[in-house]
Amino acid sequence: MIKKNYLLALIITFVFLRPAFAKDDRMQIQGVWQLASYIIEVKETGETISPMGQHPTGYTIFTPEGRTWFMLTGNGRIAANTAEEKAQLLDSMVAYAGEYRIEGDKWITSVQVAWNPTWVGTEQARQFKIEGDRLQVLTPWRIMPNWADKGQTRSIITFVRLKD
DSSP states (O other), X not given: OHHHHHHHHHHHHHHHHHHHHHHHHHHHHOEEEEEEEEEEEETTTOOEEOTTOSSOEEEEEEOTTSEEEEEEEOTTOOOOOXXXXXXXXXXGEEEEXXXXXXXXXXXXXXXXXXXSGGGTTOEEEEEXXXXXXXXXXXXXXXXXXXXXXXXEEEEEEEEEEOOO
């Protein structure tokens, strides 16, 4: 009987307090974050690649209302003049926005607008960890078109919280 009562109390606590925990998770990530580093890791070898150069730029923003905006750009970008140069600029950026939710150690964005139209209408899940004012983001392992010859890779992105 004690075990049943304990289990029932545990279930009731989880059901009623979980929304508060979820809100705390969301509050922890809220704010403006500036890119500190962006690398690609190769699963098979552990090799790392800096796909956007040594000093890429970027930001991500999480609002209290559950909206997020994410943008990374490669260093050394210059204004384009020709159609070909303008098209190449797309290879040195990632940008998307939408509604987000937190599930455990994952932030999941329902993409509503993106630099790559194939992302619109998808959900992008990212594992994250916050330590002090640092946000580390890991994408799932996958084969990326730009580095398909490397096999499975993942992005490791680090941001620093901007202070008011």
